[in-house]
Structures are given as structure tokens and as C-alpha cells.
Amino acid sequence: SAVISQKPSRDICQRGTSLTIQCQVDSQVTMMFWYRQQPGQSLTLIATANQGSEATYESGFVIDKFPISRPNLTFSTLTVSNMSPEDSSIYLCSVPPRQNNNEQFFGPGTRLTVL
């Protein structure tokens, strides 16, 4: 299994500001995924980040609002831009294991509260 860490673990931010969330994996992976879990709801995929190419966004999510970087095979960032209270969520990154592309492991999540 992969060991995934995220920074920050939680943050409280003001409306209109931006927050960058970091995701670090202990092994090289081609794909990384970013999910959002809004309060009391399930997880929704925001985008898929492949190293060396632009991220692929799901319906309802755009690059201007959630820019993603993927500078190498062990690291990715997700920025939540121009935040509003509706962005208050847990943001999780996940990766498939190195040898098996049909399973995902999740990071601990970043709990974001926007005032």
C-alpha cells in the first residue's frame, strides 16, 4: 500500500482567499486523484492529475477554480481559489498502488472551513 500525506490537515480561511493543498506519496505513481467530500455528503472526484500533462477535470469543476500541479511522480498540489463558504469540505488525494491500477488508497484529507 502507498503512504500518502497531506498538508495542511485543516485550515480556516477567509472568503476570497486561496489555499494550496499538498499531497505527497512515498512511491512514484502515474496518476493521482483529487476528491472533495462536502459536509454530510459522499466523495466527488474533482480531477485526475497525470504527471507531465494537464489535469483532467470532472463535470462541474474547472481549472480556474481548482488549479492542479503535478511536478513529479510523488507530489501534487490542489489550489482552491477565490474561496467561498460553499468550498468548505474535506479535500482528499488518492493514488492507485504501484503494481495494481484497480485500487485506490486515500490520504488523510484536508479539512477546509471558509468563513
Add this chain to the structure above:
Amino acid sequence: AQSVSQHNHHVILSEAASLELGCNYSYGGTVNLFWYVQYPGQHLQLLLKYFSGDPLVKGIKGFEAEFIKSKFSFNLRKPSVQWSDTAEYFCAAMIYNQGGKLIFGQGTELSVKP
């Protein structure tokens, strides 16, 4: 569009009761199916998974799930729940050849009374 549905939003059981959580997916092709658990304040953990083969899969902590292709279902079961099973349970599907992304159900909150 592909989707995953969990029938129960909140289930309340007494200890030692049997558990069955429903999960249905909508997709006619090959899928991989998962159940994840999220204990209060903790991150997601994989309970069990189905890729192929025996449709009855066993996971951790005494959980099992049965894949019934004709019903597009993947229900989670446990013969006797414990107070420590109190958590949120998520069913998820991975559509074959869609890059590994997961489609999650709405989640079922399980509360077990001691």
C-alpha cells in the same frame, strides 16, 4: 451516466444484530466494486473489493459482500455488528478503462447501540 446508489442513509442497530447495506450501480460493462469505511474523525479505509472471480468477497473485520451481476448490486453484510462498527460506509465503482476514477455512493451512516 454511471452512478452508484446506496439505499440506506442512516442505519441504527443493536450490537450482535446482522447488517446488510444495499448498493447498486448503473453500468452495463465491466466494473470493479469497493466498500470503504470511514470511522469518526479518520480517513477512508478499504473494507473489501471485487474485481473478478468468486462473487462473494470477504474483507476485513468480518465484513463480506456479494456481487450479483444480474441485479447490478454489491451489498455489504456482517452477521453480527459491534459498537466499534459505528462509521460511515461508502460503496464505490471503478469503471473499466476510465483511468481508475471512483464513483461513490451517497454513503450510509451506521450507528450501533451498545
